[in-house]
Amino acid sequence: MTPLSKLSIARPADPFVACLIPMYNEQDNIVSLLTRLTAEFETHGYRHRFYIVDDGSRDGSVEKVQSCLDQFPITLIQLSRNFGKETALTAGLDYVDGDVVVMIDADLQHPPEMVPVFLDYWRQGYDMVYGARRCRGVESPLKKLCTRAFYALVNWGSPMKMPENTQDFRVLDRCVVDALREMKERNRFMKGLYNWVGFNQKMVEIDVNERAAGETKFNFRSLLNLGLTGLTAFSNAPLRLSVYVGFGVAMASITYAVCMVLGKLFGVISTPPGWPTLVVAISFLGGVQLIAIGILGEYIGRIYEEVKQRPSYFTKKIDRSPHQTNVNTTEPTTNKCSNCSGS
Ligand code: UDP
Ligand code: MG
Numbered sequence: 001m002t003p004l005s006k007l008s009i010a011r012p013a014d015p016f017v018a019c020l021i022p023m024y025n026e027q028d029n030i031v032s033l034l035t036r037l038t039a040e041f042e043t044h045g046y047r048h049r050f051y052i053v054d055d056g057s058r059d060g061s062v063e064k065v066q067s068c069l070d071q072f073p074i075t076l077i078q079l080s081r082n083f084g085k086e087t088a089l090t091a092g093l094d095y096v097d098g099d100v101v102v103m104i105d106a107d108l109q110h111p112p113e114m115v116p117v118f119l120d121y122w123r124q125g126y127d128m129v130y131g132a133r134r135c136r137g138v139e140s141p142l143k144k145l146c147t148r149a150f151y152a153l154v155n156w157g158s159p160m161k162m163p164e165n166t167q168d169f170r171v172l173d174r175c176v177v178d179a180l181r182e183m184k185e186r187n188r189f190m191k192g193l194y195n196w197v198g199f200n201q202k203m204v205e206i207d208v209n210e211r212a213a214g215e216t217k218f219n220f221r222s223l224l225n226l227g228l229t230g231l232t233a234f235s236n237a238p239l240r241l242s243v244y245v246g247f248g249v250a251m252a253s254i255t256y257a258v259c260m261v262l263g264k265l266f267g268v269i270s271t272p273p274g275w276p277t278l279v280v281a282i283s284f285l286g287g288v289q290l291i292a293i294g295i296l297g298e299y300i301g302r303i304y305e306e307v308k309q310r311p312s313y314f315t316k317k318i319d320r321s322p323h324q325t326n327v328n329t330t331e332p333t334t335n336k337c338s339n340c341s342g343s
Contacts, residue, residue, distance in 0.1 A: 011099070011123045017041065017048040018098035022088035022168075024055040026106040027064050028213035034072050036112040037104070044116045049073040052106075053092040056082030069321040080314040085217070086188040086226070089168065091313045093180055101172045108212035110169035118171040118204065127199035128176050131169035131206040143220070150227045154192075156237045162195050163203065175199065186312055187302050189230035196234070232302050239299065242292040249288050253281065 019037060023030060034050060041048040050072060054062050056079055065076050077095055079088065089103065100122055104110045110131060118129040147164070155161045168190060172180075179197040194201075218226070231238060262268075 011125075014047065015100055015123075016098040017046045017100055017102055017119070018096040019048055019050045019102045019104065020089070020092040020096055021050060021052045021104055021106050022055055022085050022092065023052050023057060023061055023065075023106045024082060024085070024088070024217055025057045025059045025061060025214060027057075027060040029107050029211075030061055030064055031068060032212065033104075033106055033108055033112065034068065034074075036108075037115065038072055040112050040115050044119070046116075046119065049075060049098070051075050051077065051092050051096050053088045053095075054078045055085065055088040056080070066319055069319060072321065074319070074321045076319040077315055078317045078319075080316045083313045085168070086190050086229075087313050089190050090188055091315065093177055096177065099174055101174075101177055103168055103170045103172065105168060107214065109209050110167060111206060111209060114169070114204070114206055115171075121202045121204070122171050122173060125200065126202040127173040128194065128201045129171040130194070130201065130203060131167040131208075132163065132203050133165040133167060133208045134205045143223070146224070146227065150231065153237045153241070154231055154235045156235070157240070158235060158237075160195060162192060162234070166191055166194075166203070167206070167208065169206065170194070173199070185233065186305050186308075186310065187229050187233050188312070189226065189233050192230055192234040228298060229302075232298050238295045242288075242295050245288055246292060249285060253285070256281075 019041075021030075021033070030052070037050070038048075052065055052074060054065070054076060062076070062078060065074060068074070069076070075095065077091060079091060083091075092103075093101070100119065102115055102118070104112070104115070114131065118131075121129040151162060151164045176194075176197060176199050179199070180193060183193055183197075
């Protein structure tokens with residue numbers, strides 16, 4: 001962690017805050033989130049605009065946001081379908097403008113009253129301030145174990161350790177947003193990317209609330225997929241591990257063979273039937289080989305995704321509330337459908 005005394009970056013006196021919210025089926029949460037965030041921004045005198053990325057919601061979320069375009073300063077970016085949270089955040093980062101960006105989930109799990117605290121750290125000179133869950137709360141032992149295993153594997157032998165329990169509740173300085181925009185990879189694992197770009201980072205412990213309404217969009221399978229994306233994007237540890245396991249198995253087989261030969265020569269081992277040994281050896285080696293091939297396949301699949309060079313997302317429509325924000329509202333010129341329109 002960078003000591004505060006070393007941070008001497010000047011911040012604008014009257015910063016413009018862009019608040020980025022990924023939204024997927026959050027009709028019962030989004031308006032109360034906007035209301036609570038607005039109260040925080042107004043109390044602390046921050047000029048602000050909400051950038052809400054609708055990630056293909058199928059409930060009334062879009063209509064809810066459209067109905068309060070006059071009430072709050074909003075830019076609503078509708079993606080052409082559900083691309084997943086990582087891509088929704090990427091799309092939002094392409095659109096946001098301002099001196100500093102606040103990222104927050106739409107489900108009120110991240111306490112809005114912590115936003116001014118994060119912004120204070122940013123004013124002190126930190127480029128990235130992020131929330132880390134104080135305790136993981138009630139989670140299944142399997143999920144806890146998988147999370148532990150993921151971080152142990154991804155950090156194994158890596159010079160840059162990825163911190164555990166971090167959230168997508170963040171404040172990012174303009175320079176961090178620009179750095180993240182430079183990273184064009186399609187298999188995006190945002191927590192890894194935030195870590196990779198560096199800059200002066202500050203972790204703040206937060207209490208993560210229960211979801212206000214609705215259900216999590218991440219079931220065990222989607223978390224597993226996200227974990228695999230993170231692992232393959234930021235670590236060669238699985239490849240290395242498969243080499244070690246293969247080596248270990250090969251050494252064990254050689255040792256076993258030598259023991260058998262010596263045992264036979266000295267008459268210690270009577271002739272075994274052999275069948276169980278063969279079956280165990282063959283199936284074990286077969287299993288190890290399949291695992292190794294599977295790991296290779298994962299990496300090759302990721303390479304294939306990258307070389308196809310497809311855009312990460314498409315934007316269907318953009319709605320803007322009439323509020324003036326006094327910032328340059330340039331937008332990415334790519335990834336838009338021909339009927340994409342602003343209002
Ligand atoms: N989200 C999204 N696209 C998705 C899934 C989730 O934009 O495909 C948004 C969701 O609306 C919320 C945030 O990402 O604002 C976190 O989602 P969720 O609460 O389901 O995840 P969890 O908190 O359980 O990790
Ligand atoms: Mg949530």
